[in-house]
Amino acid sequence: MKIESLQNQYVKQWTKLHEKKERDKTGLFLVEGEHLITEALRADIVQKILYTGENPFNFPDCIEVTEPVMKKISQNVSGAKCIAVCIQKERTAEDPKRVILLDDVQDPGNFGTIIRTARSFGFEVIYTSKKTCDLYNEKVIRSTQGALFTMPVIRCDLAEKIRELKTESFRVIGTALKDAVPMSRIGDADKMAFLFGNEGQGVHQELLDACDQRLFIEIGNFESLNVAVATGIVMYRYRG
Amino acid sequence: MKIESLQNQYVKQWTKLHEKKERDKTGLFLVEGEHLITEALRADIVQKILYTGENPFNFPDCIEVTEPVMKKISQNVSGAKCIAVCIQKERTAEDPKRVILLDDVQDPGNFGTIIRTARSFGFEVIYTSKKTCDLYNEKVIRSTQGALFTMPVIRCDLAEKIRELKTESFRVIGTALKDAVPMSRIGDADKMAFLFGNEGQGVHQELLDACDQRLFIEIGNFESLNVAVATGIVMYRYRG
Known part of the structure; x- marks a missing residue:
């Protein structure tokens, strides 16, 4: 399945994550670009990955989208090729110094x-x-x-x-x-x-x-x- | 004299200073905001000051402009109240360590x-x-x-x-x-x-x-x- 419509309900949901209010409500946030997504995968916080063109990731929940859809979800002026929807995880420090x-x-x-x-x-x-x-x-x-x-x-x-x-x-x-x-x-x-x-x-x-x-x-x-x-x-x- | 027209030739010249090419050509650049302009005055590089509303500076070459003109010349999203046109001065260091x-x-x-x-x-x-x-x-x-x-x-x-x-x-x-x-x-x-x-x-x-x-x-x-x-x-x- 490739998402092609800017009106798609998921596209609307993900785009809303640009806003703090929506991030607070859903406990989700967006991560753009291959390098940062690799780090997010390592930290085990990725929910799904959206990509356009080649998919560089071996991850179960990847969704192909068109370039205009990617552009709409991206907050980066120069555009991204992949964006991950990630889960905000509360972390604590044990006996920090x-x-x-x-x-x-x-x-x-x-x-x-x-x-x-x-x-x-x-x-x-x-x-x-x-x-x-x-x-x-x-x-x-x-x-x-x-x-x-x-x-x-x-x-x-x-x-x-x-x-x-x-x-x-x-x-x-x-x-x-x-x-x-x-x-x-x-x-x-x-x-x-x-x-x-x-x-x-x-x-x-x-x-x-x-x-x-x-x-x-x-x-x-x-x-x-x-x-x-x-x-x-x-x-x-x-x-x- | 208060500059009110966005088509004023000076307004066009100053706005062009957003571009590196124009800065290189003229040897000028823009400085926005009271704090930075005060520093520029101290360094003796100010050519003229544009302001809207109250003029906080005691400087011979100050020009009042309207808010829309100021907005056009400013590069700051949240808007400036004053902008100085400054001279690029080449500086050298004597016997640096x-x-x-x-x-x-x-x-x-x-x-x-x-x-x-x-x-x-x-x-x-x-x-x-x-x-x-x-x-x-x-x-x-x-x-x-x-x-x-x-x-x-x-x-x-x-x-x-x-x-x-x-x-x-x-x-x-x-x-x-x-x-x-x-x-x-x-x-x-x-x-x-x-x-x-x-x-x-x-x-x-x-x-x-x-x-x-x-x-x-x-x-x-x-x-x-x-x-x-x-x-x-x-x-x-x-x-x-």
């Missing part, structure tokens, strides 16, 4: 890049505030390079999470430009959690106040860093 | 972020291959947060530049995943240059071969880093 907390990070590229970097440096879980950018946004997925399929990324109340981490003997470190200790003077601990903030506003004051310590990355006066870069520098330094 | 070389970096966000990070960590000049993303692309400018207005970013033949840097006693270090030394085992030198590559392909082999040494950032197997993050980690470590 290295944790990232994100307070209202807004840019999908930054958010995705932070998830990718966390995977590379042995960070085991990312907790995000409720206002942090949606995890299943297409740009987030692309920027993670697939790391999001296996990394636990959990939306929660950060103030509560900080309290919890402290009772579990984590050293919770907030990043800030003022009243903070240079990173080179902060040693390692067995369990560490690092809190990063919004691109414009940084970390909320009440969350910073709840941390054990404040860290700043040694930069020139009047300068600043992109949050994905700052997170990368800190994660490299304290890699698990 | 910390240099970045970029081999075909394609993503404007990555390129801009690298320029911003270089400024923050005391890197003094960035040399780019001819195929690297255009410097005056709107997304590059936004990602630099203004750092591009004062940082020398010079397009050149990288093979030639590497030879030149070596004769000037630079230690030239290429970044690579294979046949490379972990960063933690590479000490500081007086003059250092670091070479980073394209998002998908990395650094061209012949350029890597021309380097004094190869560095890799210690990540898990099968993992990788975004190039702006990798550059940030290396620049922090060897900051000037």
